[in-house]
Amino acid sequence: MSDNTLNLPSASNSHRGLLFVFTAGVLWSTVGLGIRLIEDATVWQILLYRSISLSGFLFLVILLRTGENPIRKVRQAGVPAIIGGLALVGAYSGGIYAIQTTSVANAMLLFASAPFMTAILSWVILRESVRPATWIAIVVALVGIAVMVADKAGESAIAGNLAALGSAFGFAIFTIALRWGKSNEMLPAVFLSGIFAILITSAICLFVGLPLVLSSNDMGIAFCMGVFQVGAGLVLYTLGSKTVPATELTLLSLAEVLLGPFWVWLFLGETITRFTLIGGCILLLAIVGNAVSGIRRKPAPIALP
Numbered sequence: 001m002s003d004n005t006l007n008l009p010s011a012s013n014s015h016r017g018l019l020f021v022f023t024a025g026v027l028w029s030t031v032g033l034g035i036r037l038i039e040d041a042t043v044w045q046i047l048l049y050r051s052i053s054l055s056g057f058l059f060l061v062i063l064l065r066t067g068e069n070p071i072r073k074v075r076q077a078g079v080p081a082i083i084g085g086l087a088l089v090g091a092y093s094g095g096i097y098a099i100q101t102t103s104v105a106n107a108m109l110l111f112a113s114a115p116f117m118t119a120i121l122s123w124v125i126l127r128e129s130v131r132p133a134t135w136i137a138i139v140v141a142l143v144g145i146a147v148m149v150a151d152k153a154g155e156s157a158i159a160g161n162l163a164a165l166g167s168a169f170g171f172a173i174f175t176i177a178l179r180w181g182k183s184n185e186m187l188p189a190v191f192l193s194g195i196f197a198i199l200i201t202s203a204i205c206l207f208v209g210l211p212l213v214l215s216s217n218d219m220g221i222a223f224c225m226g227v228f229q230v231g232a233g234l235v236l237y238t239l240g241s242k243t244v245p246a247t248e249l250t251l252l253s254l255a256e257v258l259l260g261p262f263w264v265w266l267f268l269g270e271t272i273t274r275f276t277l278i279g280g281c282i283l284l285l286a287i288v289g290n291a292v293s294g295i296r297r298k299p300a301p302i303a304l305p
Contacts, residue, residue: 013243018252020240025255027233032104033263034225035096036270041218043096045210048201049219051092053226055194061235062187073188080181081189084174088193089200091170094163102160105261105272106148109280110164112257112287115250116141117172125176137290141283148279186238194226250291254284 038046062070074081098107116138122128149161178186205212214222241249257280264270272280 017240017243018248020236021244021249021252022255024233024237024240025253026259027229027236028256029108029259030229030263031095031225032099032108032260033267034221034229035099036104036264036268037221038218039215041214041222042210043093043100044201044204044208045212045214045218046096046222046225047089047092047197048205048212049214049222050226050230051194051197051201053223054231055191055198055226057227057231058187058191058194058234061231062191065187070188070191074192077181077183077185077188077192080177080183081192084177084181084189085192085196087170087173087177088190089170089197091167091174092193092197094165094167094170098160098164098167100160101156102152102164103261103272103276104264104270105280106152106161106276107164108257108260109148109276109283110145110161111168111171112254112283113141113145113165114168114171114175115287115290117169118175121172121176122179126179128179131294133293134290137286137293140286140289144279144282144284144286146279147282148276150279151273151275186234190234247291247294250287254287257284 035046041049059070062068062073066073095107095111098110116134119130119134119138123130145165149158152158152161174189178189183189202212204210213219244252261270261272265272
């Protein structure tokens with residue numbers, strides 16, 4: 001059998017992986033539009049119903065994909081899955097609140113700082129080395145973030161920016177938990193995060209007196225976000241990341257950051273401020289530069305965008 005014949009399946013899998021990862025980024029990019037279309041629900045109510053549909057969807061996916069009970073898969077993942085699941089609840093909460101209180105462009109771009117937070121945490125917690133190019137990119141990213149938040153003086157905007165950075169930090173903790181557990185499988189931990197979110201948000205809603213029944217509009221959007229925006233995107237990313245190099249994963253994940261503001265501009269007319277645009281370009285430059293500088297390195301463990 002010739003070398004060309006041997007390479008054909010690999011090339012086909014790679015192309016399919018690229019399509020899966022890009023499609024995942026497109027689905028994730030709709031989070032801002034979905035939350036903007038919510039009429040009355042608060043962050044806890046949105047997260048509750050989104051988590052219900054997400055957990056049900058992932059339960060079926062894990063069951064069909066592995067043939068095992070998802071609860072058993074979670075138990076096999078152990079403590080890292082628990083830590084990662086709780087970190088994702090924080091990331092989800094911060095992400096929804098950020099989009100509700102600041103611009104979608106600002107929130108999405110700040111979410112993109114997660115890989116740099118992951119690099120720092122992996123250096124501190126796991127004693128993993130960080131390339132000099134990544135340290136430079138982190139400094140450049142901090143400059144971009146500073147520019148982005150420079151014109152956000154109101155209390156609400158400041159809280160939204162802090163929530164967005166907190167969301168990125170939650171995703172970084174999730175990635176560190178996966179690395180600590182030496183697992184590339186995200187689905188059980190994310191399924192567990194949905195269960196945690198249902199329990200936590202239900203308790204919060206009951207404690208503060210928020211109704212558990214939403215309008216048909218808000219409930220329908222939240223359910224759809226759980227299945228299509230988070231769940232389907234995660235499944236496609238998990239499948240595609242098996243054959244796509246880490247550098248291309250990083251670059252393809254920018255589809256989420258770039259398309260998020262585009263959807264709300266296209267459908268709702270939400271614009272981007274000059275400071276957000278300039279700072280965002282600096283941050284994206286740092287991300288692209290760091291990815292391109294690591295082309296010849298081995299793929300990094302999977303990170304959730």
